[in-house]
Amino acid sequence: MSVFKRLGLKQVINASGKMTALGASAVSEEVAQTLKEASQDYVDIDEIMELTGTVIAEVTGAEDGCPTSGAAAGIAISTAAVIAGKNLTHIERLPNSDGLKNQVIVQKGQQIHFGASIAQMISLGGGQVVEVGQANKVEAQHIEEAINENTAALMYIKSHHAIQKGMQPIETMIEIAKKHHIPFIIDAAAEEDFKLYIAMGADIVIYSGGKALEGPTSGFICGRKELMEACRKQYKGIGRPMKIGKEGMAGLIVALKQYADKATDVEGQLSRMKKLCNDLNGVSGLTCSVKQDEAGRDIYRATIEVDSKEAGMDAEDLLHALESGNPAIFLRHHYVNIGILSVDPRPLLKGQEDIIVKTIKLVLAQGVE
Structure with missing residues (x-):
């Protein structure tokens, strides 16, 4: 039973x-055993968080990584990281981001509800959402014209919920972000290829740990080292109520290491x-x-x-x-x-x-x- x-x-x-x-996924026997053993022992949380980041980097090809309680938390934490960076004073006052670069540009057809709204997750991280284009048609010019001195990041939502036609592709978003020296974030929560978007040039990529990975209830962020350090730093701020526990990180590590061999x-x-x-x-x-x-x-x-x-x-x-x-x-x-x-x-x-x-x-x- x-x-x-x-x-x-x-x-x-x-x-x-x-x-x-x-409940997302059913985990493997090895992951399940890891969750049990981790729940009955102790660990330095900062140390296991850094180790998890290292394993995330190895699996994704990124410079570093940050574990989260889920992909939704990853959106909020990533948003906070590009706004507050590693500045503790800024971190501690989020989601109040007045006076900081805080605008996050999202294509209108990707402003979706996945159980909660993308806009709300961005707002939790202190971001002010700037929708560009129309629900079924976005031009590159729409994105370019929305960029100003308050732009913190461009964000792309890779999801079956999003409009699949008429949106600007990831390649265009990356090109625009690099041209303007703005971080590019992609929410790839349910995607199966953990290396693709980093290889394409994304600065931050967010995944669910409980979907394609079939790990425990968790998520993970990967990307540029300084941005991942900033992501981890958000656990002193808005990330605190989204924290992942020792069991989740241990299970995530094992699931990530198993992934390459999973058929x-x-x-x-x-x-x-x-x-x-x-x-x-x-x-x-x-x-x-x-x-x-x-x-x-x-x-x-x-x-x-x-x-x-x-x-x-x-x-x-x-x-x-x-x-x-x-x-x-x-x-x-x-x-x-x-x-x-x-x-x-x-x-x-x-x-x-x-x-x-x-x-x-x-x-x-x-x-x-």
Whole structure:
């Protein structure tokens, strides 16, 4: 029996993805053992924080790194670092950044809500958000014209939530940042390539430790050494309520060291999702196909289109019924408003796709009756 069932909570089948709301990822045995051992011992926090930064640097190819409690904390801490630097007086008065360079330029189509808003995370770090362009169209000129003596950084949000068309690419943002000698920050929370953006020339890159890495609840920042030193310094200020504990850092170190040897079973994902689609395509009102991730990642999900007239209920009703059951089945529902649900194979434990098929058929049969 799982620990959550022992606590009286219902079983959850996560077919939504590596979502914070569902606990992000299930860690490996080695990471789990590390978390246990670290929680039962003591360590100098400053020392393990510096060690974690060194390991982050080794894995990402950056000059240095900083562990965080999550990617959202990474946005706030990175923002604070480019505004306050290592000046303790400035650090201690954030998020009040009056009189400091504090404007952070973000493309309008990337001003998203991921469970909280990007703007709020920037504000926590003392940043004043400057949106440029329109929701579906940003020109390089928009970015250039927004830069002034108060600009602290340019920020790019790499996310499936963001508008994928009409935005200026990372390369353009980096070029503009370098031209004006302004730090370029990229929030790459769920991205899988930990070396790509540093190699492209980003000054600060933010990742989740609990998503692609499949580590503990955590995050990490990588980038230029002086900026990473400034990030760590923010734990004397706004970073204090976002601090990561000894267990999180120890588990993050192990997960980072494992990452290079972790195989991504794309063929296995495709095979499981094709079978699921084959099983559902015979159900009245459902059309299922396998599609690649919207943001271009090497992730293949089963996309289920629900015809409410044929199925006897709409996609939203089906979603609610699945989430209300026990086990509670959570599907990806970004497009539920247009009748589309998706199954993400990455977080599924062995055989759970069969439970999903069986439960969907049962819910629809009961709905028709």
